[in-house]
Amino acid sequence: MDLVATLRGTGSVREFTDEPVDDDVVARILDHARFAPNGGNRQAWKVVFLKDPTVRNAMRDLYLGPWRDYFAQTVAGFTPWAPIGDRDAEERVIESGRLNGEYDEIVRDRVELTFAAPVILAIFGDFERLVATDRDLGRYTMVAGASIYPFMWNIMLGARSEGLGGVITTMHARVEPEVRELLHVPQHLALAGVMMLGHPVHQPTKLRREPVSSFATVDRCDGPSFGADL
Numbered sequence: 005m006d007l008v009a010t011l012r013g014t015g016s017v018r019e020f021t022d023e024p025v026d027d028d029v030v031a032r033i034l035d036h037a038r039f040a041p042n043g044g045n046r047q048a049w050k051v052v053f054l055k056d057p058t059v060r061n062a063m064r065d066l067y068l069g070p071w072r073d074y075f076a077q078t079v080a081g082f083t084p085w086a087p088i089g090d091r092d093a094e095e096r097v098i099e100s101g102r103l104n105g106e107y108d109e110i111v112r113d114r115v116e117l118t119f120a121a122p123v124i125l126a127i128f129g130d131f132e133r134l135v136a137t138d139r140d141l142g143r144y145t146m147v148a149g150a151s152i153y154p155f156m157w158n159i160m161l162g163a164r165s166e167g168l169g170g171v172i173t174t175m176h177a178r179v180e181p182e183v184r185e186l187l188h189v190p191q192h193l194a195l196a197g198v199m200m201l202g203h204p205v206h207q208p209t210k211l212r213r214e215p216v217s218s219f220a221t222v223d224r225c226d227g228p229s230f231g232a233d234l
Contacts, residue, residue: 014160015211017169018118020202025122029166030201036165037158042151043135049155049196052187054124062186063126063176063198064119070178072111076101085178087144118171121200126176126183127156128193152196159199169204172197 034051042048054060077084080097129152136148156172163170174197176183183195216231 010161010164012211013209014164015208016171017202017204017206017208018114018171018200019205020117020121020169020200021205022120023122023203025168025202029168030123033159033162033166033168033201036162037155040155040158042155046130046133046135046151047155048130048133048151050128050130050193052126052128054126059186060119060124063124063183064115066179066182066186067115067119067173067175067198068111070175071115072101072108073098073178074175075111118173118200121170121202123168123170123199123201125159125199125201126187127152127196127199128189129196130193132192149196156197156199159201163201167203168201169207170199170201172199174198 030053038047054063074084076097077094082094082097083089085094129148134148134151136145138145138147160170160172176198177195180195183189189195217229220230221227222230
């Protein structure tokens with residue numbers, strides 16, 4: 005597959021056919037993904053391939069609450085759980101959604117579709133091996149993810165090369181203690197995300213994104229826009 009076409013056409017897939025995915029395909033995807041760039045080549049990732057139906061169903065059920073809360077905030081016009089945001093207002097919207105149950109049916113339907121994926125992977129980062137140069141800045145760390153998310157994106161690209169689609173979700177971070185108990189996760193590992201892969205009902209080909217000039221500037225954050233002619 006053409007690289008540029010892959011970069012511009014690999015979007016999130018949340019609905020899958022019932023066609024199975026062989027273990028050797030998953031192994032091949034992970035084998036390609038491990039060549040992702042990462043700090044010091046420490047490869048500070050851990051993958052748990054969820055196969056047991058009981059475990060898969062438990063992960064699905066843990067997803068329901070955070071996804072409902074995400075949906076309620078989105079409908080209300082919030083960026084859910086933004087590092088800089090009005091937490092009191094967020095909680096009011098979330099609590100209203102929980103009490104009214106107005107989103108429960110649509111949330112359940114969407115989650116059922118996504119977790120019917122033949123492949124579910126839980127991805128963890130190792131706090132003992134991650135390079136986090138912004139650790140002591142007194143704000144949310146961004147840098148440590150640079151050693152994990154390229155690996156996860158490589159999984160997405162590897163899946164695409166196999167004719168599959170998938171999605172990366174971070175909703176389970178809202179219930180990480182429960183995930184830890186369910187998957188027997190040691191304390192030095194932190195959940196980076198959960199990935200669902202399978203044969204897509206519809207493979208996205210044309211993604212909508214803002215133009216380069218909307219986010220790129222020259223020399224300063226308030227400098228002139230770059231890429232206006234693209």
